[in-house]
Amino acid sequence: MKEVINQSQVKVHYTGTLDDGSVFDSSEGREPLAFTVGAGNMIPGFEKAVLGMKLNETKKVTIPCDQAYGPVRDDLIQELNKSILPEGLNPQIGQKLQSQDNEGRSFIVTVKQVKETTIVIDGNHELAGKDLQFEIRLVELN
Numbered sequence: 001m002k003e004v005i006n007q008s009q010v011k012v013h014y015t016g017t018l019d020d021g022s023v024f025d026s027s028e029g030r031e032p033l034a035f036t037v038g039a040g041n042m043i044p045g046f047e048k049a050v051l052g053m054k055l056n057e058t059k060k061v062t063i064p065c066d067q068a069y070g071p072v073r074d075d076l077i078q079e080l081n082k083s084i085l086p087e088g089l090n091p092q093i094g095q096k097l098q099s100q101d102n103e104g105r106s107f108i109v110t111v112k113q114v115k116e117t118t119i120v121i122d123g124n125h126e127l128a129g130k131d132l133q134f135e136i137r138l139v140e141l142n
Contacts, residue, residue: 004053006038011140017133032139043068049136058137068132069125076123091119
């Protein structure tokens with residue numbers, strides 16, 4: 001029976017949970033997730049998890065943070081003066097803001113603290129530093 005190898009085009013249904021059992025993402029009720037294994041569009045641990053799977057197989061895996069969104073990086077947490085924010089912006093804890101790096105690439109940051117004259121922003125992915133559990137079901141293999 002055919003199994004997933006590097007460069008296979010696959011479709012999977014999945015449910016992702018954290019250590020406490022809370023669901024952070026799921027394809028249930030939606031179209032299955034389609035991707036090419038090895039193309040680098042998925043977190044490394046997810047791609048490794050589907051390698052060797054056969055059609056209609058279901059697998060439960062734990063992906064350590066270094067194979068998911070990486071550890072929390074302190075260099076991505078910054079305190080900024082509110083004076084550099086766009087006029088009229090009233091930042092709130094948990095709010096997502098769009099920022100740019102020195103090369104002009106956009107990325108999302110999360111407001112972690114709001115002080116009198118500064119805010120603390122975090123450019124880490126919200127799942128950085130977390131091990132992830134997935135239940136994956138292979139529904140199509142080409």
